[in-house]
Amino acid sequence: IAVATLASETLPLLALTFITENSLVAAGHDCFPALFTYDSTTGTLSSGGRLDVPKQSSQRGLTARKRFQNLDKKASSEGNVAPGSGLDSVHKNSVSQISGSAGARLSAHSSAPQEWMSMSIWDVKNPLVHGTPEMTIARLQDYEEQNA
Numbered sequence: 001i002a003v004a005t006l007a008s009e010t011l012p013l014l015a016l017t018f019i020t021e022n023s024l025v026a027a028g029h030d031c032f033p034a035l036f037t038y039d040s041t042t043g044t045l046s047s048g049g050r051l052d053v054p055k056q057s058s059q060r061g062l063t064a065r066k067r068f069q070n071l072d073k074k075a076s077s078e079g080n081v082a083p084g085s086g087l088d089s090v091h092k093n094s095v096s097q098i099s100g101s102a103g104a105r106l107s108a109h110s111s112a113p114q115e116w117m118s119m120s121i122w123d124v125k126n127p128l129v130h131g132t133p134e135m136t137i138a139r140l141q142d143y144e145e146q147n148a
Contacts, residue, residue, distance in 0.1 A: 004038060004045040015098045025051065027095035 011029035018024045022040065027033040035048030 002040070002043055004043055006036065006045040006047065008047065010034065014094060014096050017098045023048070025098055027098055029094045031095060033095065033098060 013026040013034075014028035016024050016026035022038045024036050025033045026036060033051040035051060036045055037048050038045050
């Protein structure tokens with residue numbers, strides 16, 4: 001049995017699920033899933049980035065007054081950030097369970113009482129970004145085989 005560790009800047013992880021032999025998705029108190037891959041030749045674990053990539057706000061560069069005026073006109077908020085939450089993720093609470101579902105999707109559940117029926121679903125065919133080669137999880141196994 002091999003043991004690999006990885007120092008991370010994220011909050012503690014609570015749940016994980018393996019998506020390939022050498023790859024897993026984990027999530028926890030940061031409220032978003034992240035991809036991790038294990039390289040068996042070097043025995044290292046590396047981070048593949050966030051799966052829940054926040055949308056870029058179309059209101060970037062506007063003054064606070066103008067943003068509030070726009071919110072008032074539309075009666076809604078822009079982007080994925082819930083008003084007052086400060087979170088740039090789809091899921092708005094700690095993730096306590098991750099599971100695969102039909103197709104290429106992952107779902108995350110929260111154990112918080114007020115969100116007992118809440119679930120976020122991520123389509124894992126979307127490209128991964130944040131400093132990783134652009135690829136999809138659907139093609140991740142092919143990528144691992146080519147680089148093994």
